[in-house]
Amino acid sequence: MSRFAYRDGELHAEGVALSAIAQRFGTPCYVYSRAALESSYREFDAAFAGIPHLVCYAMKANANLAVLNLFARLGSGFDIVSGGELARVLAAGGDPAKIVFSGVGKTEVEMERALAAGILCFNVESAAELARLDAVAGRLRHRAPVSFRVNPDVDPKTHPYIATGLKESKFGVDFDEAPQLYRQAARLPNVAVRGIDIHIGSQITEIEPYREAAIKLLGLVDRLRADGIALAHVDLGGGLGIRYRDEEPVSLSDYARMIRALFAGRPERLLFEPGRRLVGDAGVLLTRVEFLKPGTARDFAIVDAAMNDLLRPSLYDAWHAVDPVRPRRGDERAWEIVGPVCESGDFLARDRWLALAAGDLLAIRAAGAYGMSMSSNYNSRPRACEVIVDDTQVHLVRRREEIGELFALENLLP
Numbered sequence: 001m002s003r004f005a006y007r008d009g010e011l012h013a014e015g016v017a018l019s020a021i022a023q024r025f026g027t028p029c030y031v032y033s034r035a036a037l038e039s040s041y042r043e044f045d046a047a048f049a050g051i052p053h054l055v056c057y058a059m060k061a062n063a064n065l066a067v068l069n070l071f072a073r074l075g076s077g078f079d080i081v082s083g084g085e086l087a088r089v090l091a092a093g094g095d096p097a098k099i100v101f102s103g104v105g106k107t108e109v110e111m112e113r114a115l116a117a118g119i120l121c122f123n124v125e126s127a128a129e130l131a132r133l134d135a136v137a138g139r140l141r142h143r144a145p146v147s148f149r150v151n152p153d154v155d156p157k158t159h160p161y162i163a164t165g166l167k168e169s170k171f172g173v174d175f176d177e178a179p180q181l182y183r184q185a186a187r188l189p190n191v192a193v194r195g196i197d198i199h200i201g202s203q204i205t206e207i208e209p210y211r212e213a214a215i216k217l218l219g220l221v222d223r224l225r226a227d228g229i230a231l232a233h234v235d236l237g238g239g240l241g242i243r244y245r246d247e248e249p250v251s252l253s254d255y256a257r258m259i260r261a262l263f264a265g266r267p268e269r270l271l272f273e274p275g276r277r278l279v280g281d282a283g284v285l286l287t288r289v290e291f292l293k294p295g296t297a298r299d300f301a302i303v304d305a306a307m308n309d310l311l312r313p314s315l316y317d318a319w320h321a322v323d324p325v326r327p328r329r330g331d332e333r334a335w336e337i338v339g340p341v342c343e344s345g346d347f348l349a350r351d352r353w354l355a356l357a358a359g360d361l362l363a364i365r366a367a368g369a370y371g372m373s374m375s376s377n378y379n380s381r382p383r384a385c386e387v388i389v390d391d392t393q394v395h396l397v398r399r400r401e402e403i404g405e406l407f408a409l410e411n412l413l414p
């Protein structure tokens, strides 16, 4: 059930009309539903009830402190990819003992901070990273908990920019080299081998790549156990897709059934790193039409949000539904919904059959994941504000940036 629905001819977030939010906070504005955030986490967690598991929300999808804090309150762990994300999630009340640290380029300082915080595991992605982690942990007199992110070489059948588990990918260690790396890690004094990890891609809408990857992974886990290396956890990564247009997302019950069958009777705790699936549907980007610019070849609706606010259409040619907050009758046409940024690639949606007038509010749907978190200040545009709707209440969880803040860190030459 969507928490964004029409009532009395107007799109609402839970019990609040989006026009009221636009009036109070201005546009562009990201609007999230608390109920949607909480129910998506609960649904994911409940799918694995009864088996030892931990959901580590991949916070790069949406890293607003209030969002992180809601998940932390529900018991969520977190998948982080930088020292900045570590600081952010700790500030939001995340439990360090439930944090896994992914990413191919962890710096020494990032490793030190994560060790000092006492995270659950480093997902190590290369032999060079293992050596660095061992040295850093030794200096700090810690033992770093590690798992290797292995590359199962399966095709997740998604956009090439978000396929991460193919042999050509920069991510993970080669499947065939993994046993050797595990043996090496087991001999190092300052690391403790804990688990194994995969993450095969994003916006995946088929269950088969997951099954294929998990089966390969379990073969490796058993081989390691036979070699005397017993793993405490298996991290199956994230990547479950959502419906943007007409995709048929994998149902959580089917996904969980497949995994329960494969892991029945096994000793390892399961970890998951869902990002998009927990937050994507829980947000919209609210924007206002500034001008209509009908043309001979194309008709443009120029709105006050742009590629700096929501990069996915420009970056991945991603499709987001665009709904008028108050649908009007009248002259419908195929509009190009574009922003004010000086790039031809600055579009939010193309060829949308709508009746529009200047001043109309539009909701760009399913913008809760990789929306605000990928935003920038390109064209010296202050980033949008973010609000969370809780029933009939609206909470400002990030105020709009002020223009002076955009150059406050810069200096003139003497």
Ligand SMILES: *Cc1c(COP(=O)(O)O)cnc(C)c1O
Pocket: 058, 060, 061, 079, 081, 102, 103, 199, 201, 202, 203, 237, 238, 239, 240, 273, 274, 275, 276, 277
């Ligand atoms: C981005 C990422 C995720 C989350 O991916 P989603 O498609 O948003 O679920 C999980 N794990 C790792 C290592 C990632 O880089």
